[in-house]
Amino acid sequence: MEGRNRYIVDSCEPISADYVKSISVFYLPLIGKRASSLYLQLLMERENRLDCTLERLCTLAHLNINELEETITVLEKYELLKTLKNEDGYLFLVKSPLSVRQFLEHEVYSRMYLGSVGEKQYEISRRTYLPSAVDQSDYEDVSHRFDPQIMSVWNQQDEDRYQKIRKPGVVGDVEIDFDYGRFVRDTTPLIFPVSLRTTENMEAIGRLGTVFAIAPEKMRELVGRSVDVKNDKLDLELLRKKCLACREADYVAGENEFDVSPVAWLQNRQQAPVSQADKKMLENLMVEYRLPRQVINVLVDYTLNNTNNRLDRNYIEKIASTLMRQGIDSAEKAREALNQYAPAAGSGRRKQVFSASEMEVEEQDIEELRRKLFGEEKK
DSSP: OOTTOEEEEEESSOOOTTHHHIIIIIIHHHHHHHHHHHHHHHHHHHHHTOEEEHHHHHHHHTOOHHHHHHHHHHHHHTTSEEEEEETTEEEEEEOOOOOHHHHHHOTTHHHHHHHHHHHHHHHHHHHHHSOOOOOOTTOOOOOOOOOGGGGGGOOHHHHHHHHHHSOOOSSOSOOOOOOHHHHHHTOOTTTSOGGGOOHHHHHHHHHHHHHTTOOHHHHHHHHHTTEETTTTEEOHHHHHHHHHHOOOOOOOOOSSTTOSOHHHHHHHHHTSOOOHHHHHHHHHHHHTSOOOHHHHHHHHHHHHHHTTTOOOHHHHHHHHHHHHHTTOOSHHHHHHHHTTTOOOTTSOSOOOSSOGGGGGHHHHHHHHHHHHHHOOOOO
């Protein structure tokens, strides 16, 4: 940057109405006085759409050109500013600071804030600027529940149409069960730059860690190997591939034997690493079918017991679709659903909800088609 370079200020998103509170109370201890002052200055410049040289910013902020560049870098790293450049000069796009609640729930910023101001001031800020929730202890939940039967009219054509327009995600929406504290604790900026620790990236890391049972310490290593330094970004697709290829599963026991990450549960059951194909299938059960991990583990256990220890994807997903439509959300309900066709005592062998032969129809159809196309004799 040079003082004679021209600049224009604009915004790339609506600015929070409480931006002064966020910057002055919460961001200030992290970014410092220079960056806080420059941010507010740029906001004022944006309103008037001034087209000036950087010399103006240096004069108003009492900074030399090198200090100005360093201060702009700080704002960029904390996602408060985006800088674009062309042959005419710079375009500074001011971004909105996080709200108080978003800031205090941020996995990185909240920890840095506590470390900067101490526990006493942290609690004062939280009590002062974060409205307390209404005490719900005297209330009874009388909300109506969602009826899974409403999806009974949903057919395959509807599902195909939905999948075409649905935005693809890294792993979709799952309940995150990942220890961010352990992950962040020893993750240095050299391994994972602070500028890349966005809410989107942190959520993706948590989801991948949850789905593939990756320990925070191992995830730190995988994330470091997935950072694109040249383009200053975290390659989430590369990170997912590394998680799939990881042969380690973090087994953390829950309330019962099935309350465990499905990948870790299967690895523990078969006493061997889970194949990538099986990991993708388990991921699909969590992401697409949105089954709780207890239900998935009961389903996998049922499948292995009824298919000679084979995990046929078609077979298991057919059962999963039924469990999803029935709204099964616990190990107990899953067992009950899978055992509902058990015959009366003494009547002999228990009838399976789904027989393995049902899932062989597609293979039989393919063989029949091959005979018709190539005139092969039926064996």
